[in-house]
Amino acid sequence: MKPNSDYLVRRLRLRHLELLVALADAGTMRAAAVRLNLSQPALSKMLGEVESGFGARLFERSPQGLAANALGAAAVYRARVMLGELLRGKDEVDALRTGAAGVLRLGTLSVTASVPRAVVQLRRRVPGARVQVQEGRVRDLVQKLLDGELDCVFGAITPELLTSDLLPLLHPEVLLEDELCVLCDPEHPLARSRKLRWADLHAADWVAPPKDTLVRQAFMTAFLNEGLEPPEPAIEVLSSVTIGSVLRMDAALLGAVRFEHARDELARTGLRRLAVTPAVPLPSLGLYTRRAAEAPAPLVQAFAAALRRAGAGARGPA
The missing domain is CATH 3.40.190.10 (Periplasmic binding protein-like II)
Known part of the structure; x- marks a missing residue:
């Protein structure tokens, strides 16, 4: 018979929830037993109580250890949330x-x-x-x-x-x-330019985030939309704080950041934002x-x- 929720609440204790998470994280009975400071027989007994409470097998056993099945994954997720x-x-x-x-x-x-x-x-x-x-x-x-x-x-x-x-x-x-922004030091040759296009910035030296970031992907898209090969940044760094610091130290560089980050830099530093069209949206x-x-x-x-x-x-x- 499928256990009802009252039965589940009566049978399961906080320790059972910890057991579910420990088994999912550790992957073996032995490692989970060490983590919970239990003997393996005691852990096996508790797992039986948990699975009895849910009325279903939650973990699949193999020579490599244990892995939560679809039902177990759902139970583990809820156990994490409750803890x-x-x-x-x-x-x-x-x-x-x-x-x-x-x-x-x-x-x-x-x-x-x-x-x-x-x-x-x-x-x-x-x-x-x-x-x-x-x-x-x-x-x-x-x-x-x-x-x-x-x-x-x-x-x-x-x-x-x-x-x-x-x-x-x-x-x-x-x-x-949000959208892609270009920042530079006030002494950059393009700092006072108006109505720039991405093609006008193709030959510049850039500091930009890594390729797996949304900002870098938008940066590449901006040039691809103009039929141009995206420039390789002279400096690649994830932190927009570091990008801002580098721009203030080297007036020859342009920096690619998201508008939300640009707002922070423009509010507290002397950097400028270039007016570049067309706009390139970010999520x-x-x-x-x-x-x-x-x-x-x-x-x-x-x-x-x-x-x-x-x-x-x-x-x-x-």
Whole structure:
């Protein structure tokens, strides 16, 4: 007989959830037993209890170890989320005990003009809010979101994520448009030029991100659309902060960045943005949350509203 949900709740304990995650991560009974400080017979007994509770085999055994099947993968995913939510509950209780209004765990691009503005606005509207920011690549941060380690992720709404198997688990909301920008030092020969085209920049020395980034792909597209072979950057670096630093030190270079990064550089440095046509769009920026029956937490909703205000207050592309 298929177990009902009440039976599952009564039978399974927190330790069973930890077991599911440990087996998925470790891949063998022995490694999972060491991780959980259990004997292998005790671990096997617990796995039997878990599979009995779900009424299905969740892991396939082989000489190489264990691997979650489709049913197991679903159970492991939910176990990660529940464990992550439990840790979030601990963080929130600790924060509330010290007078905070709550904790927002945010994943974001490493450099963005909108997020600092939104965080400051959030803190003004919810003075007791605490914000924990993790920076990195969006695809890595989204996995942390799904694992329950983050509450939301600000980043590009990419075709890769929109067509991936993860989409049914995510709720992406588009908040800001974005496009490719060209920055330079005020002493660059083209700094005061108007009505430039990409062909006018073909022979320049460039600093740009690696080829696996959206910005570099847009950069290549800009020249391909003009019938030109994309230039090879003189300097290739991922960080837009480093790109800005290099441009300020070498007035002969041009830099390719996204508009969201350009806003940050232009606001705090003497760099200039070249007016280049035609515009080359980048995937829109937005906020990812986990798809669920209930609405996101109030603090997440307040941060999303702050992001919308920060975006609306930004000047449009030149």
